[in-house]
Amino acid sequence: MQPIAPEADLSEHQLLRQTLSARVYDVARETALEPATLLSARLGQPVLLKREDQQPVFSFKLRGAYNRMASLDAGQRARGVIAASAGNHAQGVALAAARLGIRAVIVMPVTAPQVKVDAVRRFGGAQVEVVLAGDSYSDAQAAAARLQAEHGYTFVHPFDDPAVIAGQATVAMEILRQHPGPLHAIFVPVGGGGLLAGVAGYVKALRPEVKVIGVQTADSDAMAQSLDAGEPVNLAEVGLFSDGTAVKRVGDLTFALCQRHVDAMVRVDTDAICAAIRDVFQDTRSVPEPAGAMALAGLKQYVATHGAQQAPMVAVVSGANLNFDRLRFVAERAEVGEQREAVFAVTIPEERGSFRRFCTALDQRSITEFNYRIGNAAEAHIFVGVQTSRRDERETLIEALHAHGFGVLDLTDDELAKLHLRHMIGGRSPLAKDELLYRFEFPERPGALTRFLGHMHPDWNISLFHYRNQGADYGRILVGIQVPTDERALFQAFLQTLGYPYRDESENPAYRLLLRE
Known part of the structure; x- marks a missing residue:
């Protein structure tokens, strides 16, 4: 990358002067x-x-992008600019390029929301070329650096300028x-x-x-x-x-x-x-x-x-x-973020009157979610969401449920339970021998799931698989994989080569209570 600025630092006086003279209000x-x-x-x-x-x-990104591009000299404008962005900075550069008549190449990660990619093309029009590269801003920045070196573009940094x-x-x-x-x-x-x-x-x-x-x-x-x-x-x-x-x-x-x-x-x-x-x-x-x-x-x-x-x-x-x-x-x-819902796994006896006692313990509070499937003749495990008015009300609820003889596991802060297990209650299987449970994240892009499955060892059986499109820019899957004990080292090597963030959930208490045989 070319140097981001002629100064190694920015004093308070310089920042005030540059802010007061900034050309942001052209756009x-x-x-x-x-x-x-x-x-x-x-x-x-x-x-x-x-x-x-x-x-x-x-x-807000329009402010900094336009102010930087408005300060370019004639030679820099003629060569054009390049930027790397996950979306908002890219839109600011695109609009500035259209207003100033400067050609811009904008590198965005493949994971950038489509609404932002479409907006960049709309704001920039013929002045802007969009290049999709990599899964993160850092990947896009590396691709932008290569293009800058090849073509002599001026780099418009999204923040460090x-x-x-x-x-x-x-x-x-x-x-x-x-x-x-x-x-x-x-x-x-x-x-x-x-x-x-x-x-x-x-x-x-x-x-x-x-x-x-x-x-x-x-x-x-x-x-x-x-x-x-x-x-x-x-x-x-x-x-x-x-x-x-x-x-x-x-x-x-x-x-x-x-x-x-x-x-x-x-x-x-x-x-x-x-x-x-x-x-x-x-x-x-x-x-x-x-x-x-x-x-x-x-x-x-x-x-x-x-x-x-x-x-x-x-x-x-x-x-x-x-x-x-x-x-x-x-x-x-x-x-949950507003602390208006508490989420629990509750164990109750599989007998008549248990559900009535359970509702009595909730003391007229609204149930926001209730998932249940019979597990065995002695016990039932329930996934329940309860409306609350404050966070400390969770403790009151737990005490009330314990007082009625129910076992309680608080899942309000359990990411695995909130993302996946709430949709999978009752999934025990005596056939899931040697099962490991892992969460993976991968960019929502064509071929990502196929790539994941293609790297799997053919002898490892997938015993559980849960995927739900959340409307986000990345997908999350929960996978149960049957791996014999003597192949665990090989499995760890596989995880390292996969290239996706992952987390071992095999000892997660909610998984062991609700899904593990």
Whole structure:
């Protein structure tokens, strides 16, 4: 890659100067800062949403991309630009290329949501060529580097560039202008760190009393780990649910700025993000993408930990490029993320009156899901979802069920149970000898499942297989494989060559209770 910037660092004075002179408003608009009335009432905390989902490309990324490309000299414009992106940065580059008349090659991972790929082609028109390569942003970046070396394109970095950071910092400039009164904190979603670096640097230069807090998913927390380590770190794998922030390594420049200016980092999980997507919808009737709701999920977690504050808190709703089919998954997980559903495996005697006693123990609470199949003459194992109003209500429910003589396994935080086993209750088999249970993730692309099966040893029998299309950009499967004890080492070697993230679930307590003979 060519150098990202003439400076090795970006001082507060330089960032302010570049932000105030940024050319973002040729294409971007000043987005609303509006109250989340319903959520504020529920939390007892004033919450404001910075609506970057209202941009022409439905994402803040347009700001930095256009500001960088508008600064190119005549020679750079003539040679054209290249960018690597999971989607939103690509859309910003595409629109900027069309407006500025610059040819752009945009490399996107094969796993990029189709809605983003289609939007890049629509915004860029004849000025843009889309190249699909690899399964992650890092793969796309490597492919872009090869093309840049071959053709002499100027690389438009999605985050680690002063002009890009200054463009993103205009989000903070608008927030402080739109709300000149007291603010407790601004919550910002983080991938490579361009938005967080810009917002934090600008806010701390003008309003140092306002906290700036970055939010990441627990499985894509490169910035949080880097700040803990005191230097940028490389993640071996990143979660794919929030594709807009799935970055294995943050930028050197963004790291330096965040290290100086960011007050704290918050990690959130998938369920919390799904609940935050619903919160935004309920207050605005718009649907953000997972990265777009991440900051609000972090805000809610912060309030739960530190309590409500008198001054408002701001969450940056960074984007709304969501595949429609993913809404099925979001709706299913939002209840747990909002701590409004507890999920249990309950063992009851296989006798008359047991179900009545079970319902009595629930004390009129609504059952959100109930799965049952007879297992043997003595016991029945039930998968049940129960509506709750707060997280500590789970303990009350467990105590009540124990008091009625029922065995209880709390599955509310068990990913295997929530994704797969809830659909497979009653699947014991005396024939599943030497069974190992594994979860795999693979990109939703043609041939991925065939590749997985093609690598299997012909003597290993698949005794359980569960796949459900969640409308996401990656597929998840649960596989039971019968592997004799003396072939376990060969099986481990197979896992290493497969190339997919995996997890051994053979000792998972829910699996052993509900599916294991």
